[in-house]
Amino acid sequence: MTHLIDALDSPRTIASTVSSRIEGFLDTKADEFAAISPDADDIGQALFEFTRGGKMVRPVLLWWGFQLAVGDDPDWERLKPGVAEAAGSLELLHAAALIHDDVIDHSDTRRGRLALHRQFEALHGRHRYQGDDESFGVSAAIVIGDICLALSEELFETSQSTLGITALTRELRATLRRDVMVGQYLDVLAEVIPLEDERLAERAWEVLSFKSAKYSVEQPLLLGAALGGADEEQLKEISRFGLPLGQAFQLRDDVLGVFGDPAATGKPAGDDIREGKRTVLIAESVKNLSRAQAHILAKRLGDPNLSDTEVSECMAMLTDAGGLEAVESSIRAKHEEALSIVREWATDGAGAQASRTRIGPAVQQQLTEFAETLSYRKS
Amino acid sequence: MTHLIDALDSPRTIASTVSSRIEGFLDTKADEFAAISPDADDIGQALFEFTRGGKMVRPVLLWWGFQLAVGDDPDWERLKPGVAEAAGSLELLHAAALIHDDVIDHSDTRRGRLALHRQFEALHGRHRYQGDDESFGVSAAIVIGDICLALSEELFETSQSTLGITALTRELRATLRRDVMVGQYLDVLAEVIPLEDERLAERAWEVLSFKSAKYSVEQPLLLGAALGGADEEQLKEISRFGLPLGQAFQLRDDVLGVFGDPAATGKPAGDDIREGKRTVLIAESVKNLSRAQAHILAKRLGDPNLSDTEVSECMAMLTDAGGLEAVESSIRAKHEEALSIVREWATDGAGAQASRTRIGPAVQQQLTEFAETLSYRKS
Numbered sequence: 001m002t003h004l005i006d007a008l009d010s011p012r013t014i015a016s017t018v019s020s021r022i023e024g025f026l027d028t029k030a031d032e033f034a035a036i037s038p039d040a041d042d043i044g045q046a047l048f049e050f051t052r053g054g055k056m057v058r059p060v061l062l063w064w065g066f067q068l069a070v071g072d073d074p075d076w077e078r079l080k081p082g083v084a085e086a087a088g089s090l091e092l093l094h095a096a097a098l099i100h101d102d103v104i105d106h107s108d109t110r111r112g113r114l115a116l117h118r119q120f121e122a123l124h125g126r127h128r129y130q131g132d133d134e135s136f137g138v139s140a141a142i143v144i145g146d147i148c149l150a151l152s153e154e155l156f157e158t159s160q161s162t163l164g165i166t167a168l169t170r171e172l173r174a175t176l177r178r179d180v181m182v183g184q185y186l187d188v189l190a191e192v193i194p195l196e197d198e199r200l201a202e203r204a205w206e207v208l209s210f211k212s213a214k215y216s217v218e219q220p221l222l223l224g225a226a227l228g229g230a231d232e233e234q235l236k237e238i239s240r241f242g243l244p245l246g247q248a249f250q251l252r253d254d255v256l257g258v259f260g261d262p263a264a265t266g267k268p269a270g271d272d273i274r275e276g277k278r279t280v281l282i283a284e285s286v287k288n289l290s291r292a293q294a295h296i297l298a299k300r301l302g303d304p305n306l307s308d309t310e311v312s313e314c315m316a317m318l319t320d321a322g323g324l325e326a327v328e329s330s331i332r333a334k335h336e337e338a339l340s341i342v343r344e345w346a347t348d349g350a351g352a353q354a355s356r357t358r359i360g361p362a363v364q365q366q367l368t369e370f371a372e373t374l375s376y377r378k379s
Numbered sequence: 380m381t382h383l384i385d386a387l388d389s390p391r392t393i394a395s396t397v398s399s400r401i402e403g404f405l406d407t408k409a410d411e412f413a414a415i416s417p418d419a420d421d422i423g424q425a426l427f428e429f430t431r432g433g434k435m436v437r438p439v440l441l442w443w444g445f446q447l448a449v450g451d452d453p454d455w456e457r458l459k460p461g462v463a464e465a466a467g468s469l470e471l472l473h474a475a476a477l478i479h480d481d482v483i484d485h486s487d488t489r490r491g492r493l494a495l496h497r498q499f500e501a502l503h504g505r506h507r508y509q510g511d512d513e514s515f516g517v518s519a520a521i522v523i524g525d526i527c528l529a530l531s532e533e534l535f536e537t538s539q540s541t542l543g544i545t546a547l548t549r550e551l552r553a554t555l556r557r558d559v560m561v562g563q564y565l566d567v568l569a570e571v572i573p574l575e576d577e578r579l580a581e582r583a584w585e586v587l588s589f590k591s592a593k594y595s596v597e598q599p600l601l602l603g604a605a606l607g608g609a610d611e612e613q614l615k616e617i618s619r620f621g622l623p624l625g626q627a628f629q630l631r632d633d634v635l636g637v638f639g640d641p642a643a644t645g646k647p648a649g650d651d652i653r654e655g656k657r658t659v660l661i662a663e664s665v666k667n668l669s670r671a672q673a674h675i676l677a678k679r680l681g682d683p684n685l686s687d688t689e690v691s692e693c694m695a696m697l698t699d700a701g702g703l704e705a706v707e708s709s710i711r712a713k714h715e716e717a718l719s720i721v722r723e724w725a726t727d728g729a730g731a732q733a734s735r736t737r738i739g740p741a742v743q744q745q746l747t748e749f750a751e752t753l754s755y756r757k758s
Contacts (some may be wrong), residue, residue, distance in 0.1 A: 029557075036561050037585045039568050043561065100525060104518040129571035129656070139483040139567045142521060143560060146528065148697055149660060153532050157549050170536050177529045181522060182412055182419050188518045189418050192508035206416045277512070284507045302510060 006213035006360040011370065014063045015056040016120055021084040022051055022091060046116060048150070051095050057249075058094055058220040065224025065238065068314050068357050077245055082162025085155050086227055090176075090220055092152035097180055099145035103138055104188060106304065107277050112266035117141035127192070137235065140205070156261070159227075169226045176219040179378075183211025190278040195298040201283035206282055212253065213246030214308035217374070234357065241367075245338035248375040251331045254279040255324065256377075258315060264378050270311035276302020285323025292318055324331075335375040342367045382450035385739040390749065392595040393442045393466070394435040400463040401430055401470060404534055421502065422523055426530070427493060427519035430474050436628075436753070437473055437599040444603025444617065447736050453683075462539025464534050465606055469555075469599055471531035476559055478524035482517055483567060484654050485683065491645035496520035538606075548605045552623050555598040562590025569657040574677040580662035587659055591632065592625030598754070613736070616720075620746075624717035630710045633658040634703065635696060635756075643757050649690035655681020659709070664702025672696055715752040721746045 030044025066083050102106070102115035103315065109115055114122065121137030129136065150201070156173065163169075184300075187207045193200075203359060220233050221242045241353060256265055257272030272279060286294055299313055300306055318324055320358070345366040359367070396410070409423025445462050449455065480486070490496055493501065500516030508515065535552065542548075572579075577598035600621045601614050635644055636651030637660060644650075651658060661680070665673055679685055679693055699702055724736060725743040738746070745756045 032557065036558070036589055037565055037582070039565055039585075040561050041583065043564060087571070096385075100521050104521060124571065130573060131571045136571050137569065140564065142483060143564045143567060144526075147557070147560045147564070148473075149525065149528060150553070150560060153556075154553045157553070161546070167540070167616050174533045174536070177728045178408075178411065178526070179415070181526045181529060182415050182422065185422060185519065185522045186416055186418055188515065188522060192503060194509060194588050203418065205414070206418075210415055267430075296437055332713070 004070060004358045004360060004362050005071055006045040007362050008026075008064050008067050010366075011056070011060045011189065013026070014060045017080075017084050018063075018087045018091065019052075020058060021049070021081070022088040022155075025085075025151070025158075026051070026086065029151060042120075043147060046119065046144060047095070049113075049146055050099065050110075050116055050148075051091060054091060054094065056091060058090040058216060060370070061242075062087045062090055062224035062227075064188040065221035065226075065230075066228040067224075068221075068359075069225040069228030069230040069234065070239070071357065078164060078217050082159045083227070085159035085224070086163065089152045089156035090150055090223075092155060093177065093180075093222035095151060096145045096148035097184065099141055099148060103141050103145075103182065106186075107267070107271075107275070109267060115141075116144060120144075142323050163227050166226070170224065170295060172219065172223045172226050176223060178216055179210045179219065180212075180215035183207055183209075183215065185279070187211055191276045192303060193278070193283075195278075195286060195294060195301065200278065200286060201280070204280040207278070208247060208250045208254070209243075211249055212250035213243060215246075217246030217249055218242030237357075241341040241345075242339050244334040245371050248331045248334035248338065248371075251280060251327050251334065252375055252377060254281045254330075255327055257317065259324070261378070269313060270306070270310070273301060273311050273314050274306055276377060281318060281323050281327045283319040284326040285318045288321040288323070289317065293321070331375055335371060338371055339368060342371070383449060383737045383739060384450055384663075384742050386741050387443050387446050387745050389745075390435070390439045393439045393642060396459075396463050397435060397438040397442075397466045397470060398431075398461070400605060401467040401534075403425070404464075404467065404530070404537075404559065405430070407426065408530060410447065421499075422526060425523060426474070426527055428492075429478065429489075429495055429527075430470060433470060433473065435470060437469040437595060439749070440596060440599035440621075441466045441603035441606075442471055443607075444600035444609075445607040446627060447600075447617070447738075448604040448607030448609040450611065456710075458541060461538045462603070462606070464538035465542065465602070468531045468535035468538065469602075471527055471534060472556065472559075475524050475527035475531060476563065478520055478527060479613060480552075482524075483522050483563075486646070486650075486654070495523060499523075528656075542606050543611065545605070548602065550599065551602045551605050555594055555602060558589045558598070559594040562586055562594065566590055566656070568636060570655045570681060572657070574657075574661075574665060574673060579657065579665060580659070583657055583659040583662040586657070587626060587629045587633070588622075591629035592622060593724060594625075596620030596625030596628055616736075620717050620720040620724075622712040623722065624750055626711045627713035627717065627750075630659060630706050631754055633660045634706055636709075637697065638703070640757070648687070649685070652680060652690050652693050653683050654687050660702050660706045661700075663695045663705040664700040667700040667702070668696065672700070710754055713752060717750055721750070 026044060026048050030048065033040035033044050063083055073079070083219050096111060099116045102110055103117050108118055117137040117140065119137070120140035121133045124136045181276055183206070186203065190203045193203070220241055221238050225235060225238050254272070255283035257267070257279070258270055260267070260269070262269050284296070289297065297314060297317060298311055322378065342364055345359045346361065405423060405427050409427065412419035412423050442462055452458070462757060477489060478495045481489055482496050487497055496516040496519065499515070499519035500512045503512035503515045537567050562585070565582065569586055571581045574580070596616055600617050604614060604617050633651070636646070636656065636658070637649055639646070639648070641648050665676070668676065676693060681688055721743055723739065724738045
């Protein structure tokens with residue numbers, strides 16, 4: 001049966017519903033922590049603050065995946081709380097990944113505030129604890145990241161009592177979790193491999209796809225759709241849209257990581273240069289650099305003490321070598337590829353048949369606008 | 380209905396069955412990692428080696444919890460693979476906790492081999508990677524610990540297709556996971572709190588109970604029993620045995636962490652002193668130390684560069700202050716408390732009725748011997 005979807009809930013509504021659910025869940029958990037020991041109070045508080053202010057990209061996409069699969073289901077109101085829990089679980093997973101990422105990348109800030117390990121380093125000072133404050137911050141962040149990961153599992157499990165669970169959803173959830181973590185390992189590895197390595201570009205695409213494009217866009221959509229009962233064929237159709245959009249999303253992130261406005265990104269300018277990220281942007285630039293230039297870039301990538309001038313010089317290098325333009329062109333191509341699928345879904349063509357979903361003009365507009373935000377966002 | 384249990388599988392048989400299942404599972408996962416990128420090969424290999432050679436305390440206890448609950452179930456052979464998966468999942472959770480613990484504690488060795496972060500630090504050198512080898516080792520260990528945690532979830536989920544899942548088992552699994560992680564946070568926190576803090580002993584008992592006694596002994600038994608269909612009353616009965624035994628187990632660990640033979644523990648002598656662990660052993664000793672002695676101990680606890688003589692002096696202090704004897708006496712009391720429950724189960728008394736399980740003489744012997752190993756093990 002082909003069904004027609006007339007409207008998706010707005011990202012704002014979804015974000016607010018999911019946020020409330022996460023907050024309610026964390027409240028309960030914070031009470032449990034405090035019951036173990038008064039000392040555990042800070043965990044709940046930290047997670048509560050950390051999970052606020054995220055962009056909620058993954059929850060929105062899971063939610064939409066579900067709506068695309070179920071169509072105008074009369075049972076929707078009953079299912080909604082379960083969808084909010086499954087969506088919230090992705091946001092907690094993401095928070096856990098960010099907490100550990102910031103430790104790994106030695107990042108000082110996140111979302112315009114102190115990174116979690118820096119927060120606990122500061123707390124060490126405030127409470128006049130003994131020993132090394134930096135080491136305490138890192139240890140606390142490792143453990144709290146683990147707790148956040150466990151809470152993500154728990155909230156997903158909770159959703160099962162409303163949504164049920166199938167082998168397919170279980171598998172997709174496991175794949176999503178695995179891909180982002182293996183992607184993160186590959187990211188760590190890429191940073192220690194010489195810039196002249198022949199697999200540089202290939203590696204950059206592996207990290208981009210697994211650590212981000214699949215995990216942030218394609219898989220939330222797929223998981224949502226599978227929770228809504230989509231079959232393999234529908235899922236394939238959703239991947240045709242989700243993967244290129246996810247790639248455009250992460251390519252934009254790579255551009256913002258170097259050229260982004262600190263006020264908008266919440267991260268220092270050129271942060272990815274100082275962290276030594278081996279992005280597609282870097283790989284595309286290296287191709288066209290002279291040996292001498294490549295040597296300079298290799299030396300500077302990953303040096304946390306670069307001056308602003310040195311960072312600016314690297315930025316100029318990436319622009320002059322055509323890396324920036326190559327990435328912008330990839331973004332345009334991937335973005336267009338994703339939109340062409342949306343257009344198919346809006347007609348009675350092959351795509352709509354394969355996905356057994358036809359979207360109305362309002363939904364086409366919603367998906368187009370959201371894709372625009374992901375591919376061309378300012379922060 | 381009261382049922383009689385005549386025999387539990389031997390720890391050796393259980394360990395071997397669970398090991399095989401973990402290895403088979405990790406094989407499949409290693410293939411998936413390698414399919415993402417050839418660079419991800421090292422993850423599977425590392426986990427494969429790391430999960431070997433564990434004592435399998437938690438899997439054995441989960442298995443026995445299940446057997447105690449189901450009794451002589453004719454369906455046992457069909458259920459066994461699911462029990463092996465649930466048990467294996469606990470071993471993977473434990474491996475994940477150890478990987479992160481070793482990063483947090485800056486431990487160089489684990490199970491007589493290099494700790495995982497040190498292994499990846501060495502790999503950095505072997506492959507002539509760039510950048511800081513220590514930082515690479517830590518980053519890799521954080522991510523691989525996360526992966527191991529995710530795999531633990533996945534293997535547990537897999538067991539559900541054989542064993543089914545109830546709200547109770549889900550809750551117990553979540554509690555187990557939460558307690559060990561919050562316990563770990565409390566452990567990190569305890570190390571930075573002044574030794575003269577009035578909650579020193581209370582904190583030490585919180586860490587001992589949540590990070591270890593419950594997680595390592597009581598909860599594996601409870602989870603196994605719940606998977607086997609035990610009700611609240613039966614679970615309470617199991618806790619009466621599991622919690623004191625778990626406390627004896629961890630008190631012994633505290634003693635071994637200071638006084639243990641390095642050849643048997645696989646850790647350097649006095650390791651807990653250099654790490655600055657605030658164990659019950661320390662809290663019990665501090666009570667009776669002079670101000671001057673307490674000052675010396677406070678300065679030495681957590682100093683990784685202590686000489687062997689300085690460590691020996693601390694050991695003498697803990698002995699002379701009566702801390703060691705107080706802990707040994709607690710071990711005897713907790714051990715005896717656990718055994719008294721086993722004796723109840725072996726008779727037609729109140730315990731056997733409450734647990735609706737009566738154990739035969741062979742099972743009584745098995746439980747007694749295992750408890751002996753946990754409370755009085757040499758390593």
